[in-house]
Amino acid sequence: MLCLKCGQREQFADNLCEECFRASVQPISLPPVIHGNVCRTCFRLQKGRSWLEIEASIEDAAVHLAKLNIGISGDAQNPRVELSVDLQDSSVFRISGKASSVFKGVIVEQTLSTEVRFHLQSCPFCSRQRGNYFEAVIQLRGLDTLTERQIDELLQRIRDEVYSTSLKDPRTFISNEVKVRGGHDLYMGENSHARQLAQKLHDEYGGEFKWSSSLYGNKDGRDIYRHTYLVRLPGFVVGDYLVKESNAYLVTKVFKRVQLKELSTRRDITVDLQDAMSMRIFKAEHVEVELVVIMQTDKEVQLLHPTTMRPVDLLKPEPVTFGEKARCVYIEDELYLV
Ligand SMILES: [Zn+2]
Ligand SMILES: [Zn+2]
Numbered sequence: 001m002l003c004l005k006c007g008q009r010e011q012f013a014d015n016l017c018e019e020c021f022r023a024s025v026q027p028i029s030l031p032p033v034i035h036g037n038v039c040r041t042c043f044r045l046q047k048g049r050s051w052l053e054i055e056a057s058i059e060d061a062a063v064h065l066a067k068l069n070i071g072i073s074g075d076a077q078n079p080r081v082e083l084s085v086d087l088q089d090s091s092v093f094r095i096s097g098k099a100s101s102v103f104k105g106v107i108v109e110q111t112l113s114t115e116v117r118f119h120l121q122s123c124p125f126c127s128r129q130r131g132n133y134f135e136a137v138i139q140l141r142g143l144d145t146l147t148e149r150q151i152d153e154l155l156q157r158i159r160d161e162v163y164s165t166s167l168k169d170p171r172t173f174i175s176n177e178v179k180v181r182g183g184h185d186l187y188m189g190e191n192s193h194a195r196q197l198a199q200k201l202h203d204e205y206g207g208e209f210k211w212s213s214s215l216y217g218n219k220d221g222r223d224i225y226r227h228t229y230l231v232r233l234p235g236f237v238v239g240d241y242l243v244k245e246s247n248a249y250l251v252t253k254v255f256k257r258v259q260l261k262e263l264s265t266r267r268d269i270t271v272d273l274q275d276a277m278s279m280r281i282f283k284a285e286h287v288e289v290e291l292v293v294i295m296q297t298d299k300e301v302q303l304l305h306p307t308t309m310r311p312v313d314l315l316k317p318e319p320v321t322f323g324e325k326a327r328c329v330y331i332e333d334e335l336y337l338v
Contacts (some may be wrong), residue, residue: 013104022106027076028099030114036065038091039123040172041130051123054170059085062093062116069114076101076108082114090172091118111313125170132175134187135226136194142182142207142233145281150237154205155184158197165193191227198229206254208232234258234277241287241331242279248331249279250338263329263336266317288338290325301337306330 001011005024009017016024025192038048043055045065055061063083070077083097096113122130129290159174166172169190176187188194195211202209210230217224234254236242242249242260249260252268260269291303294311303321304311307330314337329336 012106018106019105021200022108025103025108026110027073027101027103027108028079028081028110028112029071029073030066030112031069032069033115033117034065034069035117035119037121038065038118039211040120041126042123044087044123044125044170046121046123051125051170054167058091059088059093062088062095062118065116065118066095066114070099070112071104072101076103078102081112092116093118125173128171129175130175132187133176134189135191136188137195137226137228138186138188138198138201139180139183139228139230140186140201140233141230143184144182144254145235145283146233146237147283147285151184158186158201161197162188162193167297169193190294190297191225194227194229198231203255205231205237206258207234207277215283233275236276236281239284241282241284241329242276243282243331244279246332246334248329248334248336250329251276263338284305287303287329287331289328289330291328291335293324293326295323296322300327303328303335305335 003009003017004015005020006017009019012018013021013284038044038058039051040062043058043061044051044053045055045061054065062085066083067081070081078288079099079101081097081099084322085093086096087094094113094269095116096111099110101108123324125307146154157208162172162174172193173189174186175189177273178185182285187196198209206228211227213225213227215223216226236251238254240249240251242251248263249269250263252261253259257270258273258274260271260276261267262269289306291306293301294304296302299316300313301316302311302313302326303326312335314335317337329338
């Protein structure tokens with residue numbers, strides 16, 4: 001039997017030859033026009049009642065929406081589709097591409113095209129963030145003894161942490177930051193992440209941790225609470241110096257208890273946070289100095305004193321050879337080699 005269409009070749013399937021059959025089938029299809037909702041800020045697509053992941057660009061969102069609308073015949077095997085944006089006119093995208101599949105034993109290659117028409121929206125995550133929505137406040141306190149640089153580093157670490165969590169959970173964001181006396185308030189979009197973050201800060205920097213919550217309102221018959229996490233830093237961080245009586249220490253670790261290195265003996269000791277907080281605090285940049293080496297032996301070094309400018313002899317705590325300068329700590333008229 002010859003093909004009913006071309007009448008030239010033997011029938012292959014559906015009364016058609018293989019070539020005509022291949023040309024007549026469309027195992028992969030796209031509707032000519034696709035309407036969709038996209039967030040104008042983060043390019044999330046709305047799918048039913050939920051919003052999908054953040055897209056890198058609105059073009060990516062258009063391609064993604066087209067792919068979601070691809071129809072594949074049940075007989076098609078190994079379907080492959082490649083789509084890209086040809087043309088954009090404000091929120092309308094022309095999309096085309098190629099598709100291939102194995103259909104009833106024949107490889108069928110097709111060209112596809114469609115038009116995506118977006119309706120620009122503000123997704124719930126973006127409108128919450130813009131509306132300064134927050135479920136919790138992290139109150140960072142005890143910052144007055146930190147340097148500007150230490151505060152900047154601490155805040156930047158928190159922002160980085162929130163950003164990387166937000167990639168997995170879009171409810172996580174900082175909706176506002178307010179500098180207050182002796183501290184910083186961070187308004188957090190989502191409570192359980194805020195609690196974890198506050199706990200982590202406390203574990204890492206030590207100090208005081210307090211939690212409270214208050215009834216804020218009622219939504220859909222559910223009580224809404226706002227939570228406050230107070231993280232009060234102990235006033236010093238690793239790298240600072242503490243002095244008690246006439247002993248000076250370098251802070252080497254803060255985690256529940258505080259690890260110190262005594263400068264004169266190089267001994268490590270561990271003290272309670274409360275004890276450490278009762279000591280006098282010195283910032284590294286205020287007490288660390290580089291002094292000119294005048295001469296040295298195996299056991300001693302003679303340095304130029306930073307204030308009297310006279311030679312001063314110090315015992316080397318361990319056998320080292322200094323270059324032209326030696327790093328020291330100068331605290332309360334005492335010099336220590338470090
Ligand atoms: Zn034919
Ligand atoms: Zn959005």
